[in-house]
Amino acid sequence: MITGFSAAVAVSSVIVAGWSFVLAARGREPQRSLLAGLAVVEALLVAQLVIGVVLLISGRHPGSLATYLAYLVGSLVVLPAGTVWALAERSRSSTVVLGIACVAIPVMVLRLYEVWSGTHA
Amino acid sequence: MPDDELPEGRDLPERDASAGPATANRKTATGPGRVLVTVYAIFALAATSRAGVQIATKFHEAPLAYVLSAFSAVVYVLATFALARAGRAWWRVAVVACTVEFLGVLTIGTFSVFDPAAFPQATVWSVYGRGYLFIPLVLPVIGLFWLRRTARS
Numbered sequence: 289m290i291t292g293f294s295a296a297v298a299v300s301s302v303i304v305a306g307w308s309f310v311l312a313a314r315g316r317e318p319q320r321s322l323l324a325g326l327a328v329v330e331a332l333l334v335a336q337l338v339i340g341v342v343l344l345i346s347g348r349h350p351g352s353l354a355t356y357l358a359y360l361v362g363s364l365v366v367l368p369a370g371t372v373w374a375l376a377e378r379s380r381s382s383t384v385v386l387g388i389a390c391v392a393i394p395v396m397v398l399r400l401y402e403v404w405s406g407t408h409a
Numbered sequence: 410m411p412d413d414e415l416p417e418g419r420d421l422p423e424r425d426a427s428a429g430p431a432t433a434n435r436k437t438a439t440g441p442g443r444v445l446v447t448v449y450a451i452f453a454l455a456a457t458s459r460a461g462v463q464i465a466t467k468f469h470e471a472p473l474a475y476v477l478s479a480f481s482a483v484v485y486v487l488a489t490f491a492l493a494r495a496g497r498a499w500w501r502v503a504v505v506a507c508t509v510e511f512l513g514v515l516t517i518g519t520f521s522v523f524d525p526a527a528f529p530q531a532t533v534w535s536v537y538g539r540g541y542l543f544i545p546l547v548l549p550v551i552g553l554f555w556l557r558r559t560a561r562s
Contacts, residue, residue: 358458
C-alpha cells in the first residue's frame, strides 16, 4: 500500500471520530456536517479499495491475500452500517456511535497496511 | 447560545415514545445501548472475518483454535443481534451470549497463556483479547451490566 495514502485515511478518520466525540459531549445529535465528514472518509476508503485492487493487478502481492481482501472490503462496510444504525434513533448516543465507527477505521487501515507489507518486510 | 445546543430529548429513556406495550420492557438497543451494539457489531465483523480467513486458508494448521475462533464469531454475532432487539426472549439470548462470551474469553485467555502451543495463531480471545486492547474482556462485563439495568426498567 502507499504509506502516505493509508496515513491520510487513518488520520481523517481519527479527526472525524474526535469531532463526533466533541459533539456528543456537547449533547448534540448527528449533524449534516458530521455526516459529510463521514462521507469524505468513506470516499477515501473506496479510493483505498481501488488502489489496493490496482496494486494486486499490477502483480504485487500481500502476505496473506485473503486477509488483505477481507480488510479492504470490510473497512467499506463499517461507516455506512454505523450511519444507518446511528440515524435509526437520533440522539446523543448516535453521535457516539458514529465516533466509534470512525475509531474502527484507523485500526483496520493499520492492519491492512501490516498485511500488505508482510511480503516486503 | 442557540437552542440547538441542547436538542430536545437527548436523554433517551423518556424519549422512546414509539415503544409499544409489547416492547416497552427490556429494551436494550436504546440510548447508550446503541453504542454497546455498535461495539459488538464491530467485534462480530472482526471475529467473523478472522475466523473465515483462518478456516478458508489454513484450517489444517490448528483446527481446534480455528473452530474456537469461529465459535467466538458466532457468539459475537448472536450477542449483537440479541442486544439490538427488544423483548424478553432476545434479552435472555443476550444474557446467555454475553455470559458465554465472558466464560470464553476467560477460558481461552487462560489456555492461550499456559499452553501457547495449542493457539499458534491468535483468536479474538487469545491472552484475554490482548490483540484487541483487552476490549473482549471488558465488553461482556459491560454487556451484562447493561442487561441488568434494562431488566429493571
